[in-house]
Amino acid sequence: MSQPGQSPLSTVFLLHIALEVPLAIQGIWAPASLPFLQLNNTTLVLLKMYSTLALGVCIMSLLCYPLPEFLPGKRALAIGLCVYHSIVSTVLFQAPRFIPFSFGAFFEAYKFTPEILWGCMHGFLGLGFVTWWQGTVAFTQMMKKAA
Template sequence: MPNVLNPFMLHALFELPLALICFIKPEMWPVTNQTVSSLVSIKMWAITVISLSLPSMLAISMPDTMPGKRAIGLGLMTYHALFAITFMQLREAPVLEQPSSKVTAEFTVMVLHTILFLLFATWWQTSGAKVKALSKELAKNASGSTPTH
């Protein structure tokens, strides 16, 4: 059974359905002052997220020591960090329509992306330790074997 805190699974689970909806019907996204430019931007974001979600789904079952999985993880970690920072800067100028509330949509988005960033950062650190251990083991095995000529 997969780990429910697997950041690759969480990214695909939460981001992919939203991205598909935004790609098909970008006008459904509650953006203040919708323009053609904002709708194109929403579609471009959706394309980016769909493009990130597909390798994320493939990486779920890969061993943590695979360089490809670590590359995907680094890309997703960067995406979520930059997304959180961007929405942190938007707290003073809301871009999403919302009912009057103390918790804004921008704040919620920032928190969710920060959580995903932290999960990816934790995964990155723990998988890095696994890669180092595997590298040491492979080096030890390689130095212990002698070529036969």
């Protein structure tokens, strides 16, 4: 339930968690079991480090979700996540195939791969954070006037 000073658009913080936490948890405890190609010791260590960082950011998102929209820390996390998801989306769109899974010949013919789907999901989250930012500007303006 949303609290006073909180927009329903804040669910974008929870969507971020839903997208990132499965990779974060599996990457911390069993990175070699992730369905990625050509994992060596170096990539496993980096994947574990990234997963730890991703889990930390998921915890920050969970803690920021119920906070009022005008708080600078929540807005700073949101803009950081917007930049992150936008860049990751671009990286995934341009990445060579590294997930050995296919949605079938029909989708492959249209170059719709797991990497593209994952990139789309990150792109939608980047757009979601921009929408949250713009949709909550009124909250910050009201608090500025009240102060």
